[in-house]
Amino acid sequence: MKSILEKNAPELLEKKVKEKRTGLPDLKNAENGKVVLRFAPNPNGPLSFGHSRGVVINSEYAKRYEGKWILRFDDTDTVRKPPLPEAYQLIQDEVQWLTGKPADKVVIASNRIETYYEFASKLIKKGGAYVCTLSADAFREFRQNKTNSPDRSRSPEENLKLWEKMLNGDFSPGEAVVRIKTDMTLPNPALRDWPALRIQDTENNPHPRNEIKSKYKVWPLLDFQSAIEDHLQGVTHIIRGKDLMDSTRKQTLLYNHFEWTYPETVYWGRVKIHEFGGFSTSGMRNDIEEGKYRGWDDSRLPTLASMRRRGFSAEGLRNFWIELALTQKDISASMATIYSHNVKIIDESTPRLFFVREPIEINLENGNEEIPRVFNTQVHPEDIKLGLRKWEISKENTTIYLEKKDLELAKNNNYKIRLKDFADIEINGNKAKINSINPSEKLPIIHWLDSNNCTKATLETTIEDELELIHGMLEKSNHVKVQSIVQLERIGYAKLEHENELIFLHD
């Protein structure tokens, strides 16, 4: 059989060789050079770790299809989710850091309110939308009963008048809303005459941007604003959470009124990180204002700012999200996976350094051998090009530091231990003598410091959701600049945040 096929129809055999796909799936109907994507966070705080998924996925697709992606600030709720003025810039900085370049375009919804008004007017004129003066509760009845409300039958002219009254401020919040006319008998209740624009009390809840403040009383809701803007910007593909599936359906109904074609849409599920509890942007904002956290970059917070501060590499984060790919499953990932991605990026270029926690002073004396005058080892064990760590060691009154914990380790080993890259020693009280330079027997190897070649330093870390400051001695090094990542041998990776101040990254 096979040989017959080989002879007569070899393509049938070849077709069976399936290629394995990794990373992001292809986008449907994606034409190279023509793809336009967007990511639309609410600027009520800087980006959370979860948001970074949106930035990474959209920018990666834009790169793959040589298209562009728009960063859009959906800042249309001044009451419940008031924007944070500084977030607009913070988010753009974070995007730059994460993707290595700015978004291709930035759109701020609150700058475009009048444009949204135009489309609302147009649709009301066409009879595709109407002003509804029912209360939310009253309308709910009609939605549940699949019956038309009396307001629904008003003529476009009457609706236009009411719309003008809304804009003029003749209605208070809750008294009038613009609804998109769909069909009250639609099986999905979420789609029945859904609300598109509402009134907000911007006297008491002004928009935080100075140029906006109390300028508008009527504000579009997400489904309307987003749909109009996507069309105006020529968005071809929308990647959004599956919680917005009904938004797609609502917006498609709106697009039908205008006879526009809706973009291709793909969904992702929720992502939980085992180690992070439930955090919301507004919750974090409260806690920060109350002083519970030191800021958005507090290392206990699941924000991009925090991860960036701790020293995560943007590339590692990107790889993490790409590997998670795009599925509608609600997923629960572990920090271990993120660490693993990060280590792959940083390990080969990260200088090694000794940091002795809770240092105990020991006087080092000559023993079977004299104290060597120099300590010499590589900055990176696998890469000599990164240079050498070299200390001059005084031969008189030589004081070294060992970790308290390592003293216990030595105790369990007849007080004999090996100082890494240096010598075997035997400890006796606060003194130690050198037994041999070369490793004479298999001893535990510990890191250590010479008092003339180190300085006091602190390591900030998180233990059970509390910030801890570990005091210790840090090796002096001219290979490590402030803000760079180091590996504290036998401890883990950390960032030298300031002179003599380290912040723990991960182990």
Added chain:
RNA sequence: GCUCGAUUGGUGUAGUCCGGCCCAUCAUCUCGCCCUUUCGAGGCGAGGACCCGGGUUCGAAUCCCGGAUCGAGCACCA
């Protein structure tokens, strides 16, 4: 309740459209070994999964029917 959607090892994925080469991929994880003067990195090996029940078929992770479980929407939030 109504309406959507998802279901592959501990975790995340590939494969599902167009059934066989899938005794199921890759990564993470765990364990073992090697290497290494770090509890790091690297190398090698092992462990572990097609939600359940029927059906169609020579053959089902893949198709059909039923069920279960989980999640989301039904806000004048985003």
